[in-house]
Amino acid sequence: MRFLVLGAGGREHALAWKLAQEAEVVVAPGNPGAAEDVETETVALGDASAVLALAKRVAADVVVVGPEDPLIAGVADALRESGFATVGPGKEGARLEASKAWAKEAMARAGVPTAASRAFVQFAAAADYARSRFNEGHGVAVKASGAALGKGVAVCSELESAMEALERMLVHRELGEAGAEVVVEDRLVGQEFSLLTLVSDGRFFSLPVAQDHKRLLDGDEGPNTGGMGTFSPVDWVSEELVQTTEDQVVAPILAAVPGYRGVLFSGLMVVDGRPFCLEYNVRFGDPETQSVVRRLGAGFAEALSAVAQGAPLPPIEALDNCAVTVVMASAGYPGPYTKGIPITVGPLPEGVKLFHAGTALHEGCLVTAGGRVLGVSATGPTLEEAADKAYAAIGSVRFEGRQYRTDIGRTR
Numbered sequence: 001m002r003f004l005v006l007g008a009g010g011r012e013h014a015l016a017w018k019l020a021q022e023a024e025v026v027v028a029p030g031n032p033g034a035a036e037d038v039e040t041e042t043v044a045l046g047d048a049s050a051v052l053a054l055a056k057r058v059a060a061d062v063v064v065v066g067p068e069d070p071l072i073a074g075v076a077d078a079l080r081e082s083g084f085a086t087v088g089p090g091k092e093g094a095r096l097e098a099s100k101a102w103a104k105e106a107m108a109r110a111g112v113p114t115a116a117s118r119a120f121v122q123f124a125a126a127a128d129y130a131r132s133r134f135n136e137g138h139g140v141a142v143k144a145s146g147a148a149l150g151k152g153v154a155v156c157s158e159l160e161s162a163m164e165a166l167e168r169m170l171v172h173r174e175l176g177e178a179g180a181e182v183v184v185e186d187r188l189v190g191q192e193f194s195l196l197t198l199v200s201d202g203r204f205f206s207l208p209v210a211q212d213h214k215r216l217l218d219g220d221e222g223p224n225t226g227g228m229g230t231f232s233p234v235d236w237v238s239e240e241l242v243q244t245t246e247d248q249v250v251a252p253i254l255a256a257v258p259g260y261r262g263v264l265f266s267g268l269m270v271v272d273g274r275p276f277c278l279e280y281n282v283r284f285g286d287p288e289t290q291s292v293v294r295r296l297g298a299g300f301a302e303a304l305s306a307v308a309q310g311a312p313l314p315p316i317e318a319l320d321n322c323a324v325t326v327v328m329a330s331a332g333y334p335g336p337y338t339k340g341i342p343i344t345v346g347p348l349p350e351g352v353k354l355f356h357a358g359t360a361l362h363e364g365c366l367v368t369a370g371g372r373v374l375g376v377s378a379t380g381p382t383l384e385e386a387a388d389k390a391y392a393a394i395g396s397v398r399f400e401g402r403q404y405r406t407d408i409g410r411t412r
């Protein structure tokens with residue numbers, strides 16, 4: 001079986017590395033780390049006809065679309081129309097991520113537990129609604145409806161900060177079209193986790209739970225980022241909680257988007273033991289995937305192939321281990337940062353895998369090329385041992401200004 005994995009990040013490197021244990025894999029465009037493990041090809045992911053031509057040229061049996069943008073643009077539809085079995089929903093299913101306003105309506109219709117909310121395009125009406133929620137004793141989350149690269153949500157415990165967020169999005173249009181419509185949602189207080197579920201035309205199967213740390217600094221302080229590290233398993237997320245989430249959050253929404261083939265990522269807040277849906281994404285999480293694949297045994301390639309074909313899902317062997325992935329980021333991230341800084345990688349302990357994200361080759365030397373540069377992923381019999389191993393390996397991965405958290409897998 002031959003897979004084509006589309007994308008250039010740490011998620012795609014991890015998927016390719018895992019799939020390559022059981023299948024032939026091509027990644028496009030990939031990155032220097034992925035190129036050490038599998039074949040790579042160049043492609044512009046936004047160009048559906050180029051993607052189709054590539055899928056034909058490499059004779060892909062299954063195409064895995066990694067990031068959300070091509071899914072939102074309908075690349076999975078184009079691939080399926082040309083006969084390629086594809087992991088990733090079409091444009092219709094991708095609306096769950098493309099429009100938070102639409103997703104909230106779909107949740108309401110499907111009876112999915114979620115915070116009360118309304119969508120607005122006009123500042124005055126949004127401000128009135130936010131004020132009324134504060135008067136009723138709630139805080140609010142102000143969310144840009146469109147995809148805003150993790151920068152579109154302001155969680156506000158003061159009316160003033162909600163007003164500022166609404167003004168930035170609706171009046172000053174600081175997030176462009178993504179913020180032309182906003183969702184004002186009651187603020188929930190609880191513990192967060194996310195569930196990654198493989199979906200094959202209504203049949204589904206959840207992968208091991210991983211928890212991410214989105215804040216830049218230890219102890220969940222500092223600004224939000226794309227994710228600074230993940231670990232799996234998560235002891236406070238019981239099998240019963242996963243089951244309840246599947247019953248109340250996953251199954252009802254899938255009934256509302258028939259024919260969904262791909263991954264459904266449910267972002268959840270657990271309040272008094274009950275899961276509330278914060279959002280859906282329509283692809284594998286990054287950097288959750290980097291820890292999750294380390295905990296899967298045989299059967300992942302077969303399972304993704306079944307997803308792509310809308311066939312019954314075969315089981316995936318679950319490993320009895322723990323995984324920790326620590327993200328190493330450029331100095332300045334999540335603000336402006338310099339690219340092109342040389343990276344040196346020394347010998348790594350056994351059981352450690354480096355998943356590349358923002359790296360490039362410059363005259364044969366590995367250099368930084370993004371905010372999140374590498375994910376150092378380790379496994380062990382306990383989370384503590386996996387974390388110790390990841391942090392021991394970090395000593396061998398050097399570039400000027402590198403920043404990372406020191407508490408991944410050590411706190412929750």
Ligand SMILES: Nc1ncnc2c1ncn2[C@@H]1O[C@H](COP(=O)(O)OP(=O)(O)O)[C@@H](O)[C@H]1O
Nearest residue numbers: 115141150152153155185186187188267278279
């Ligand atoms: N209703 C809410 N109450 C409290 N916190 C929220 C709420 N909605 C979102 N958040 C916080 O904001 C983060 C980002 O929101 P999310 O809906 O996941 O959007 P995105 O991932 O697209 O930025 C969440 O992970 C959570 O920490």
Ligand SMILES: [Mg+2]
Nearest residue numbers: 267278279281
């Ligand atoms: Mg989110």
